[in-house]
Amino acid sequence: MTTELRILRRAEWDTWYGNLIRAFGGVDEATEERELWDALTECERSIGVWDGEECVGTAGAFTFRLSVPGGRIVPAAGVTMVSVAATHRRRGILTSMMRRQLDDVRAWGEPLAVLTASEPGIYGRFGYGIATQQLSAEIDSSRVRLVPPPGADIGAVRVRYADPEASLAACEAVYAQRVESRPGMLARLPGWERLGVLDPAQNRQGASPLQCVLAERNGRTVGYARFAVKPEWGAGGAEGVVNVRDLEALDPGAYAALLNFLLSVDLTSTVRMRSRPVDDPFVHLVSDIRRCEPRVRDSLHLRPVEVGAALEARTYAAPVDVVLEVTDPFCPWNEGRWRLSGDTKGAGCERTTDPADLALGSNELGAAYLGGTRLSALAGAGRVRELRQGALTEASVAFASPVAPWLPHGF
Structure with missing residues (x-):
């Protein structure tokens, strides 16, 4: 077998991406999701391995800026879309792509490479370590109540519904103010804001379209939450679920007001949080942490280049x-x-x-x-x-x- 590793050509993207989708189970993405990843892919920073006309390996590297301790924003290569065709496993293809990619990242002058792993056991042999973890929770909102932070005037914060698309700029302004305060956050380049409002109908699994609320104080946006509600009913009545996608706030009062809203959505009994910081404020604002069922898993893997x-x-x-x-x-x-x-x-x-x-x-x-x-x-x-x-x-x-x-x- 003779394979060729080369930089991705724009005309090859569909074939290249198709190999990735097949490697992850072969379920087609929604058109808008595929179009977003097409737009975000940097072909000049992506590589493919080809066996004749067949693509058998993929890997990309987004241009990222990552916050680090001290608040500085540092260039980092966001390793992504890594796959090897099942027909070509155990032939050194992944190693060859990782070798080429890290050589390229070094040549680009980027001191860090980062990734999220579908299987966390893979990337240790290429020098990556688990640098961040994420906290998830299933909050029993029928029993858990908010314990407001001392001195926080939640009543001074107005929480109102907003169209996710129309409020995108206001939400991004809040997010941008948060980046330097916490290591590991990405200073989003143009186009990446679209990921926060991507909402294909086929991915909702019975939940509502994406919803958004803004937290405002004196007419200024100081926080936001994006979520979907999945209606469910049991023998005792409503058992709906609030699936939280994003929750950002500039101060404790705004955060508490948003959390209080999410815990109080009508006809729901569960608030499902995903991918939160392990020191997320909600841990200290709930009346019963055991009824939140917190769980921790790996998130960002990082290696010094x-x-x-x-x-x-x-x-x-x-x-x-x-x-x-x-x-x-x-x-x-x-x-x-x-x-x-x-x-x-x-x-x-x-x-x-x-x-x-x-x-x-x-x-x-x-x-x-x-x-x-x-x-x-x-x-x-x-x-x-x-x-x-x-x-x-x-x-x-x-x-x-x-x-x-x-x-x-x-x-």
């Missing part, structure tokens, strides 16, 4: 001066010793021959990079080794983020 540039791009919660012995067999240019010196104002990271203080791999750096995974926790699992006494505590405290990193949506 250029260790020095990546570690210099963020700030650190406490002063740190450590020498890291990095192993990275898939991107060997990262291997060796790096001296990281930084604090809340900035950082420097350069190669050194000084003795190492900590030993870790690119996976562990990726997991800890956004501040959600403690280096000390990784050390407890044997994945980080302390070579100088005290270095682990120093670095673990410095790498931590005051708020949990969070990816707001997939890609």
